Amino acid sequence: MNVHAIKAIYLFEMARTWRTLFQSVVSPVISTSLYFVVFGSAIGSRITDIEGVGYGSFIVPGLIMLTLMTQSISNASFGIYFPKFIGSIFELLSAPVSSFEIVLGYVGAAATKSIILGLIILATASLFVPLQFAHPAWMFLFLVLTALTFSLFGFIIGILAKNFEQLQIIPLLIVTPLVFLGGSFYSIDMLPPFWQNVTLFNPVVYLISGFRWSFYEISDVSVEVSLAMITVFLAMCMTTVWWIFKTGYKVKK
Amino acid sequence: MRSLISINNLSKTYASGFKALKGVNLDIRQGEILALLGPNGAGKTTLISIVCGIVNPSQGSVTVDGHDIVSDYRLTRAMIGLVPQELTTEAFETVWDTVTFSRGLFGKKADPAHIEKVLGDLSLWDKRDSQIMELSGGMKRRLLIAKALSHEPRILFLDEPTAGVDVELRKDMWRLIRDLRHSGVTIILTTHYIDEAEEIADRVGVINKGEIILVEEKAELMRKMGRKRLTLELLEKISSVPSKLQPYNLDLVADGGQLIYTYDTQTDRTGITSLLGELHAAGIRFRDLSTTQSSLEEIFVDLVREPE
Known part of the structure; x- marks a missing residue:
């Protein structure tokens, strides 16, 4: 195991995070605050408590997940796409590192950054609404697993993307809708029965439900199912990455 | 090594x-x-x-x-x-x-x-x-x-x-x-x-x-690949290379004012002495001479040149 290489990639990627810390932190904090103003105060005041939890508090886990997923994808996809774009990826390909070590470095750094952001949003949210932490260990587990899964997903996008547009389009066209329709801002019980069933095909429902359970012990699906589902997504992403490196697809000529 | x-x-x-x-x-x-x-x-x-x-x-x-x-x-x-x-x-x-x-x-x-x-x-x-x-x-x-x-x-x-x-x-x-x-x-x-x-x-x-x-x-x-060229500056221009000198494959250039002899440095006998003797016998006099070795560039061009 080339530990020095994993460390080098991780630190190099984290250095980018620290360099852009201000913009990385400020924009999610501002958008979270806006969500609270719009959904929490303006709309929330007309929505009754959901299973005993005030609407403002109810949306916090969903908001954190929204940032966690979009940030994980954009960090990881950009991290690997940029060297490909400017050509400096030659160094990575000519280095004595295995694909597993490359993934560990890049995905580890991307996940670290999005977890930090998730925690910052949690802190911001606590200024607006009362929060409970029923199962902190589960909460952290969901945070880490989601960050890892979506960073891996982002890494795959970064490798397959041919241009900057493709880099943006998947988060924009797929992830944002899935998160909005995944029960970030409502309980799926509030939907008509037909749409409740459709929603069960949305993987994000399971992530948000499990994460919210770790806060308030209320969930749309059982926490075991949530955990099983996120493990399945993680395994799917890992298999895809393994296949990409195994075949050299879109990486080597 | x-x-x-x-x-x-x-x-x-x-x-x-x-x-x-x-x-x-x-x-x-x-x-x-x-x-x-x-x-x-x-x-x-x-x-x-x-x-x-x-x-x-x-x-x-x-x-x-x-x-x-x-x-x-x-x-x-x-x-x-x-x-x-x-x-x-x-x-x-x-x-x-x-x-x-x-x-x-x-x-x-x-x-x-x-x-x-x-x-x-x-x-x-x-x-x-x-x-x-x-x-x-x-x-x-x-x-x-x-x-x-x-x-x-x-x-x-x-x-x-x-x-x-x-x-x-x-x-x-x-x-x-x-x-x-x-x-x-x-x-x-x-x-x-x-x-x-x-x-x-x-x-x-x-x-x-x-x-x-x-x-x-x-x-x-x-x-090995390098050839040398002997350039003879003639005192008087000539219109053609005398037939006796044909075996040397001389090039007449500069409007008949220069004769160029290309030879292989690897052989024991380069033929220079006999060439000069023949020139003297033919009455061709020269005022200067110089030799140049072909560069790697010329060798390279020879090697990658398309066969015609």
Whole structure:
């Protein structure tokens, strides 16, 4: 195991995070605050408590997940796409590192950054609404697993993307809708029965439900199912990455 | 000298169907400077990209110090430093950070003293805290060399190290390459500048259309392929070469004012004495004479020229 290489990639990627810390932190904090103003105060005041939890508090886990997923994808996809774009990826390909070590470095750094952001949003949210932490260990587990899964997903996008547009389009066209329709801002019980069933095909429902359970012990699906589902997504992403490196697809000529 | 890199029957066909390499065999010796000479698109970059692990070979094998580049990639890649042709660097990182990153990536423990030495040798020490995008083109090229040397490689590949650099920097580069060889590093450089190969290489490999046409000691190559020309400045112009002198295959140039005799330096008898005797007998007098040796450039052009 080339530990020095994993460390080098991780630190190099984290250095980018620290360099852009201000913009990385400020924009999610501002958008979270806006969500609270719009959904929490303006709309929330007309929505009754959901299973005993005030609407403002109810949306916090969903908001954190929204940032966690979009940030994980954009960090990881950009991290690997940029060297490909400017050509400096030659160094990575000519280095004595295995694909597993490359993934560990890049995905580890991307996940670290999005977890930090998730925690910052949690802190911001606590200024607006009362929060409970029923199962902190589960909460952290969901945070880490989601960050890892979506960073891996982002890494795959970064490798397959041919241009900057493709880099943006998947988060924009797929992830944002899935998160909005995944029960970030409502309980799926509030939907008509037909749409409740459709929603069960949305993987994000399971992530948000499990994460919210770790806060308030209320969930749309059982926490075991949530955990099983996120493990399945993680395994799917890992298999895809393994296949990409195994075949050299879109990486080597 | 023992062979450090062995390339056996190496072929590469790209997805487009383009055959970049066709069954290349080449041995690179420990401690030498080998120049791979060839026109654009000859397969130079593909060849070194395969050895470095950037391009997968279609066929054949390569060993570095006895280790296969595919199954023992960790061992072989750790021995190699690569300086690419294009200035492919990050933009926002500092010089120090990027060189430190390279060392770690190649599996070496951090060693600030070594990084300091490398940056010093390449006149980049003053720029260590600058962002890469602030550097000039020449500095970026030196930075790529610093990155390649950061992990103390035994073998250095330089892909067109002096393409598009000014005369001064080119000479600096040559001096640096010689210094590196002196410290025991084996150097393989690709170039399409013949004078570069002539200046610094120990051996020259000529590659064209994916095939190695020849590999030879530079001195030997120039001796073997090199022909000499004897130019005679005539006192009075002549209209044609006298028939008695036909066997010498003389060229009459400069409006009949010069006779040129081309001869092989390898033969025992060059024929100069008898030629001069025959000229005297024919009454042709000359006021000056000079000889010139063909350059590597002329040899090269002869080698890669399309058969007509």
